[in-house]
Amino acid sequence: MGGTGIVWLRKNLRLHDNPSFKLACEKCDVVIPLCVLDDLLVHPSFSSPVKTAFYLESVVCLQEELRAIHSDLLLLRGSPVDLLASLSKQLQASVYTEFDAEPELRRWHKLLARAIQPSGEQLHLCIGNSMYDLERLLSRLPSGRAPARQSEFMKLVSTLGLPEKPVDTLTSKDLPSLDKDIAKDIMQMREFVPEACPAALDLPDEYTEAWEMPRRHWQGGEVVGLAKLASFVGDTDALARFNKAASSPATDDGRPSTSGLSPYLAIGCLSVRTIVAEVTGILSSLVGPHHGLHCGNSVLGQLFLREFFLCLGASERKLDTCVKGTNSLIELDVTWDGPADPKDLTYTWVSQRGCAYKCPEQSNVREEGDSLEASPASGTAIMDVEGGKQEQYDMSEDQLVMRWMEGKTGFPLIDAAMRQLNKEGWVHHSLRFLCAAFLNRGGLFKSWVIGARAFARMLTDCDWALNNSNWMCVSGTSSIVGAVPTRDPTEFARSGGYAAYIRKHVPELRNLDEAYIYSPWLAPDHVQEAAAVRIGEYGHDQTVYPTPMVDINERAANALKQFQNASRFGELHGVSIKVS
Template sequence: MAKGAARVIYWFRTDLRLHDSPALQAALDLKPEALFPIWCWDSHYVYRARVGVNRFQFLIDCQNDLSQSITKLNKKSKLFVMREPAVTLLPKLFKTWKITHLVFEKDTDAYARDRDNQVMEMAKEAGVEVIVKSGRTLWDSDDLVKANGGKPTMSNTQLQAAGAKVGDIARPIDAPKSIPDPGDMNLNIEQTQPEPEPDFNAKYRDSEEASYSSGIAGPKGDYAPPSIEELGMPAATTPHKGGETVVLKMLDEILADEDYTGTFEKPKTSPAAFEPQSTCLTSPYLHFGALSCRYFYHKVEAIIEKRNKAKENVSKPPENLIGQLRFRDMYFCAQAALGYSFAQTYNNSHCRFIPWHLPSKINTSNKLITGSYEIDSEQKDIEFKRWSNGTTGFPWIDAIMRQLRQEGWIHHLARHSVACFLTRGGAYISWERGAEVFEELLIDHETACNVGNWQWLSCTAFYSQFYRCYSPVAFGKKWDPNGDYIRKYVPELKDMPAKYIFEPHKAPLPDQKAAGVQIKGDGTETEGAGGLKMYPKPMFDFPTQREICLQGMKNAYHIGMYGNDPRVMDGSWKKAFDDAAEGPTEGSKGGPGGLETWDDVEGEEGDDPVDEPKTPKARGKAGASSKQSSPKATRAGHKREHSQSTLDGAFEKKAKGSK
C-alpha cells in the first residue's frame, strides 16, 4: 500500500447523497490530499438491466443534484460521471491518479457483488486499499444472514430476531461541511467502450444509444451525466424528481406532520389517492441512496418516542413507517443469503414451485434464468401483454398499470392488486414476468424488494394465504367508490357513471354512448365507429379464473416442491402434476424450472431429448399450435432480455448453489 498522503477514489453507486454516509465519512477520515468523487457509467445499467426512461431520468436527477451539492462544498469538485464501466476504468484510474484508497458503500445485489469482487481483486493487484462500509440498509445484510443462522430472513419475526442480535441501528452521520479537492481531471487515458449487445433496453430507444460515444468525460468534456437524448430515449414522463435535496425537503414536510408520521399505518393508506398520493413516496430516493434509510428510521423513531412520552397515539410495526423499513431489510437479507437464485424460482431453495404459465427460460450451465420466457399458451401471452399495457378490460387494473407506465410509481397496495391479478389470483402467469415489467417501469425498482414482493403476492415465499385474493373490482371500489382514480388514468372512462366504472362492460349501450365510449374488443383498437372512444371487454371472467387459480395453488401447495427440488431441476416435476392441472402440466416430462419442454433450455444439458410425443394443452386451450410454435414462440422480435445478466461481458456470473 502506498505511503504518505492519501489519494482516494470515492465511488458513488446506490448512495447518491452526502448525509449519513458511513462510507463517505470513512473516505474523509483519511484526510486525503485528493478525493475523486466518481460514478462509473455502468453498461450493465445501460444495456443489460431493464431500465425504462423514467428511472434513467430519476438517476440523472440524483446525480446532478449530488454534483451540485459537492460543488457547493468545493468549487473545484463535483460528481464526475465517467463514461466507462468500473471493471475496465478503475484499474486505469488507480495508476493515472496514483490512488491509495478506494472507498464505496456495500451493495449486496447479486450482480453488484460480482462486480465489486472483481474490482476489489484489481485494487489488490494495484496495491490500492479498499474500504467498504454498510449504509444501504438498517443493518448490514450479511450480518443479518449470519445472525439468522446463515439463512435468509423469510418473516418479519426472523428479521427482528436477527436485527436484535446484530445490535442497534447505526446513528446517522451529518453531511460533511467540506470536501477535499479532486486531483488533475485532465485524463489522458483510452476509453474502453463496453459491448453494446445485447441491448435489452433497445425497445425503449427511438434513436441510437450514444452515452459512450464522446469519450470518458462526455460530449462537453465536463463529466456530466448523460442526457436522455444521449441514451436514445424519448423524454421521461414521470412527474417525480430525483435528488437528495429534493427528498430531504420532502421529508422535512412529512416529519413536520407528526400526526401523519406517528400514526402512519400502511394498510390504511389509499392506493387510489393521487395528487397527492397517500404514502410518502420515499422509495425511489431510498433506492438511489438519495435518502438514507437509517436517517429516516431515526427521525421517525424520535417522533414516536416523543408522542409516546406525551401519551399521544402512535402506530406500531409492522404497519408503521418503522415496520416498512424493516421489511426492506428482510428482503435485502433474503437476497444477500440466496444471491442470484433469489430472483428466480429455478434453483431457489426458498421459492415454491408453481407450474405458472409463461415460465422463464433456463440456462442449466449456470443455473440461471436467461431473461426471456417460454410461451406455453398464446392466449396467456396475450393476457400478459394486456396486463402490461393496461388494457385488460378491468379498469382498476388498467388504471394502475397505466399510472405505473406513465409515472413510474404506484402505491404499494396497487402493486398488490395487479401482482395478485397476474399470478395466483387471475391469470396464473409466472411472477417472474410481472417482476420484469416492474423492473423496467418502476423508478424505485430494487431487485431485493421487487422480487420479494412478487414472491409474497404470488404466495411462493414470505406469504402463503393464497385464498385471500384481491378482486379487480371490489378492492378498488372499497377505496374509491366514485372511480376518480380510474377516471384520471383511464380517460376513456372518465364520463362513465360510478355505477359501472369498475365494470364498464355491464353498462347498457345507451349509458356507454352517453359516456362517449364503447366497451368493445381486446384493447388493440382505441377508437370505434363515429369517433367513439373504445375500452376493451374484460380479458377473462374473473370469478372463473379465481377458482382455477385457487385450485391450482391448492394443488401445487399439496405437491410442495421448491425451486431447488431435483424434479424442478431436471424437468420431472410434470409427473407429480395431473395433466389437467392449470399451467403447462400435460405429459410427464417437462423442462427445468417449470418449462413445458427442453426446447427453450440453454446450457450443457439443454439438448436433452424429450422422447415422448407432446400434445401441449395450449393447443386445445388457446387454439394455438404449440407443438409447432413452441421453438418460435418466443416473442416476435423479442430480444433476449436479462435482469441479472453478466457484467459487460467482463466476467461470467457465478451460479449460486442451492442451499
C-alpha cells in the same frame, strides 16, 4: 492520510450519512467522486423513461451539491467493473462504495476487488442503503443465512438495538478539492458523459420527453428527499398515527397517502439510518423511549420489514427463482406460464420510432480461469432445453403481458394503476399487490419473475430484494411474511370507491356513469355513445377501450386447482384463494 480514492456513487447519491464517501475522505488526500451510468441504470430494456429521469435528476442534484463545495461528480457510461478497474490501476487508487444486496452488484464487487488487488489497491464496501452492516449481521449466524421468517429476523435484530447514528454530512472541510489534472484526464475518456441527461446518453426521444416533463410529485435528488423527510416528520401527530395499511390511493390528489420517501431511499438520496434517527427521536419525545423493533404498519415497522428483505437478499437465500431447491425460499412447486428463473427471461423495448432495444451484453473484467458467465441482467444468455438451445422468453412477445404492462387489460382499476405506474414511476402499494396478483395467481397465471422484471423497469423506488420478496409473497409459494390474498379487480374497485381514480388515469372512461365505470363491458350501446366511448376488441384504435382479455373467474378457478394440487398448501396458508 495519503493516496487516491475513487468514490463510486451508484445508489448512495447523497452527502448526508455516506460512510463510503466519509471513509475515502479520511483515508485519502485525493478523492474522485465518480458515477458510472451502467446498463442496469439507464438502458431502455432495464429502466423506463420516467425512472431514468428520476435517477438522472438525482445525479444532477449531487453534482450541484459537490460543485458548491469545490468538488464535482464525474460521469462515465459503460461497464463499472471495466472502467473502475482501469482507473484504479491508472491512478493507483482504491475504490470506495456501498454494499448492495443485489447478486449482480455483489458479483461486480467480487470481480472488481479481484481485478485491482494485484496493483495493491482495495475495494472498500460500507453500509449504504441498510440500517445495519448486513455482512456482519449474517456472520453472527452459524449458517451465515438470513432467517427465513420475519419474526425470526426481528428476534435477531432485537439483540442489536437501534442502528448506529448517521455519520456527519460532508462539507468542504471534509472533502479535498477535485484534482484538476485527474479530472481532465477522465473527461478525455471516450466513456465520459459531459451532462447527466438523456440526450448525452443517446437515449430515445421518449426519455428526453420524460426528462423535460414537469412531474407533479416525483422529482429526484437529495435536496428534495430531505425536504420531503422534514415535511413528513414535521406532522408529529400524523407520524405517531401512521398506518400504511390504512392508507388509500382512491382519492389520488397528486400526493401519495404514504410517506412518499421510498424512491429516495431506493437510490440513496435518503439514508434509512437518518430516517430512523429522525423518527425515533420524535416518537421518544411524544410517547417516551421508543425502541421501534416492531413488525407492523408503523413507519419503523415498515423500515424493519425492508431491512428483513435486504438481509434475505444479502445472504445465500435465493430471491429470484420460482422453483424449490437449495437456499430457495419457495415452498410450493407451481408450474407457472413462463420462465421460472430470471436467467431465462429478457425484454425488448421498442421506441416510438420503431427502434428495438434488447438486453445488452456487458463485458466484465475476467482473470484467467474465471468461469463467471455474463449474467441475465447484462447479457443475452440462452437456455438449455432437452439438450438443445432455445432463445430466452421475451416478455415483449407475450401479448397478455404487454397488455398488462401498458394498462390495456379491459379491467379499469388494473389499467388505471398500470398507466399511473408507466407515467409516474410509482403507484400505491395496495394497487401494486392487486396488479401483481392479476398477472400471477389471480388472473393470467404468469410466472412472478416476469412481473418482478416489469416492475423493476418501471418503479422509481424499486430495490431488487424488496421487489422480488414482495412478488414472491404475492405468488403464494413462500411464507416469508404470509400469503397476500388475491382479489377480483372489479369488486375491489367498486368496494373501494375508485371511480375518480379510474377516470383520472383511464381518460377513455372519464364520462362513463358510475354504474358502469367498474365494468364498462356491460354498458349498453346508448350509454357508451353518451359517454363518447366504445367498448370492443383490443386493437390499435385508441378510441376503443378493450373488453376484458380473460375470464377472471375461470382463471382464478384454475389457479385454485393448481394450488390445491400443490403439496402443503393448507399447511402454509390455511386459506384458499378467493374465486370471485
